[in-house]
Amino acid sequence: MEGFFADPMYGGNRNKVAWQMLGFPGLPATYADKVDAYRNKRYVAPPRSIADFS
Amino acid sequence: MVTRLKEVDAVMVGMGWTGAIMARELTKAGLNVVGLERGADRNPKEEFGLTTLRDELRYVTRLELMQDNSTDTITFRNERPETALPIRRFGAFLPGEGVGGTGIHWGALHWRFLPTDFRIKSTLAEKYGAKQIPTT
Numbered sequence: 001m002e003g004f005f006a007d008p009m010y011g012g013n014r015n016k017v018a019w020q021m022l023g024f025p026g027l028p029a030t031y032a033d034k035v036d037a038y039r040n041k042r043y044v045a046p047p048r049s050i051a052d053f054s
Numbered sequence: 055m056v057t058r059l060k061e062v063d064a065v066m067v068g069m070g071w072t073g074a075i076m077a078r079e080l081t082k083a084g085l086n087v088v089g090l091e092r093g094a095d096r097n098p099k100e101e102f103g104l105t106t107l108r109d110e111l112r113y114v115t116r117l118e119l120m121q122d123n124s125t126d127t128i129t130f131r132n133e134r135p136e137t138a139l140p141i142r143r144f145g146a147f148l149p150g151e152g153v154g155g156t157g158i159h160w161g162a163l164h165w166r167f168l169p170t171d172f173r174i175k176s177t178l179a180e181k182y183g184a185k186q187i188p189t190t
Contacts, residue, residue, distance in 0.1 A: 006111035027108045053105040 019047035070155020093151035
């Protein structure tokens with residue numbers, strides 16, 4: 001279960017399928033610059049994993 | 055087999071904030087100081103850098119920056135007559151491990167003190183009665 005929700009580098013959550021299902025955007029997990037633009041709106045973005053930044 | 059190391063002026067047991075600040079003061083005064091700390095040697099650039107730091111399974115779930123409580127931990131009891139037992143599953147209190155101690159995972163959140171924080175004993179006594187405050 002941990003592997004399914006963790007970053008794909010652990011072997012589960014292949015192609016970020018779990019994050020896509022949940023709508024979890026992954027990294028970088030900092031949204032201070034988006035708060036104003038998305039106020040009361042759903043934020044949708046393709047999830048990004050640690051490997052996407054490496 | 056005991057290894058006898060060269061004598062120094064001072065040895066800090068624990069290199070968290072307390073040990074580090076004291077070591078800094080002692081070295082500024084010209085003393086030769088050795089700092090001892092448990093845990094793995096860490097490379098700040100690799101282990102505290104982005105994007106490694108965003109690995110939630112490693113740091114948030116498996117608590118990799120925290121003390122390994124399977125080998126050594128603190129004990130806790132709720133009431134005085136109880137026997138204090140080792141904490142094997144950490145909650146909100148998360149002792150750190152490695153150089154920097156608990157400071158390494160400090161989130162730099164520093165809330166402003168509330169007026170009641172400056173008179174905690176009085177506030178507790180008013181709300182729960184003076185008898186509820188342990189005397190020692």
